[in-house]
Amino acid sequence: MVWLLAAGGVQAQNQNRADLAARVSADAERQVQRYARQRGWVNFDYQVEAWVPGAADQHPGCQGELVVAPAQASGRIWGRVPYRIGCSEPEWELRARAEVSLKVPVVTARRTVRRGESLNRDTMRLAVRDLADIYGDFVTDIRMLRGLRTRRAIRGGQVITLDLAEAPLLVERGDQVLIRVEADGVAASMTGEALQSGSKGEGIRVRNHSSGKVITAWVVERGIVETRF
Numbered sequence: 001m002v003w004l005l006a007a008g009g010v011q012a013q014n015q016n017r018a019d020l021a022a023r024v025s026a027d028a029e030r031q032v033q034r035y036a037r038q039r040g041w042v043n044f045d046y047q048v049e050a051w052v053p054g055a056a057d058q059h060p061g062c063q064g065e066l067v068v069a070p071a072q073a074s075g076r077i078w079g080r081v082p083y084r085i086g087c088s089e090p091e092w093e094l095r096a097r098a099e100v101s102l103k104v105p106v107v108t109a110r111r112t113v114r115r116g117e118s119l120n121r122d123t124m125r126l127a128v129r130d131l132a133d134i135y136g137d138f139v140t141d142i143r144m145l146r147g148l149r150t151r152r153a154i155r156g157g158q159v160i161t162l163d164l165a166e167a168p169l170l171v172e173r174g175d176q177v178l179i180r181v182e183a184d185g186v187a188a189s190m191t192g193e194a195l196q197s198g199s200k201g202e203g204i205r206v207r208n209h210s211s212g213k214v215i216t217a218w219v220v221e222r223g224i225v226e227t228r229f
Contacts, residue, residue, distance in 0.1 A: 015066065017056040020096065023068040024050035024083050028098035031070065031077040041140070044104040045128075046078075052085070052096045064089025071095070078102040079132035102131045106159055107139040113154040119145045119165060129159060136161030167199035170222040179206060179217055180226040192217075194225070 028048045036044050064087055071082035083096040105126040113123045124142050131138065138161055139145055148165040171177055175194045181187070191209045198204040198219040206217045206225055217225035 015056075015062060017052050017054065020056050020068070020085055020094070021050040021052045023066075024052065024085070024096050024098050027068050027070075027083075028077070028081060028100055031081075032100060032102055035077050039140070041104060044102065046103065047101045049099045050083075050096065051099070053094060056085075056094055059087070059092050059094070060090055062087035062089070078130075100132070103128050104131065104140060105129075106131075106134070107142055107145055109154045109156050109158050109160055111156045113150050115152045116149050116169075118168065119148050119150065119160070121146075124160065127157070134159050134161070136163050167201075169197050170200055171204065171219050171225065172197045175223060177206060177217075178224045179208060179215075180220070180224065182226070183229050192225075198225075 025048045028050065029046070032046045032048070067084070067086050067088075069084055070077070071084045075081065078100045081098045081100055083098060085094040085096055086092065106129050107124050108127040108129070110123055110125045113119070117123060121142075124145060126140075126142065129138075136159075138159055145160060145165050147168060149168045150160075151164055151166050154160060154164060171194045173194055173196055177192050177194050178189055179192045180189050192206045192215075193209065194204060194206055195214065196204040200219050200221075203216050203218050204225065205214055207214050215227060217227050220226050
């Protein structure tokens with residue numbers, strides 16, 4: 001079992017269920033503290049409760065390397081975290097788990113926010129939440145979402161995850177826009193009407209006022225699009 005050779009093994013002549021549970025709890029706490037340090041969190045709180053099967057008391061004392069580690073190296077370190085406990089001599093393995101409650105301030109909706117509404121200090125605030133109850137990429141810094149708009153309506157108090165936000169519209173359907181064209185070193189511009197809404201970098205359909213033709217142009221600034229050849 002290759003994972004038994006990983007760093008973190010300790011020597012122990014005897015162990016029982018309570019001792020192994022304590023080791024699971026200690027490792028889960030280290031995982032939380034390391035994760036928080038990596039993200040620069042200062043205001044966070046956590047609780048850990050470990051579970052080890054009763055069969056642990058039936059195993060002989062570990063005379064070799066005893067390893068306690070998460071079963072999934074890249075898994076979440078909060079919520080229900082599966083653990084592996086293994087001994088190299090005599091060889092045995094157990095499955096355990098840690099129930100980790102990790103609470104941090106995350107961005108939530110200050111009030112009900114309509115679809116397409118701008119995210120700003122009037123619509124967002126930080127509130128402490130248990131990460132185990134959040135599905136999606138939570139945000140701990142309001143500045144990351146400021147100026148974006150909502151993809152759909154968000155109820156007051158709801159956590160605003162990254163998938164609920166998108167870039168603001170710089171052009172809306174029906175807007176009069178400036179169409180910039182550059183070809184063979186020659187630049188020109190003309191007016192048109194946006195037939196679709198779009199954010200920066202998005203291609204939308206635009207009607208050229210001069211020719212009446214409908215072309216595809218890319219949004220570059222508010223009210224300005226450009227063609228690409």
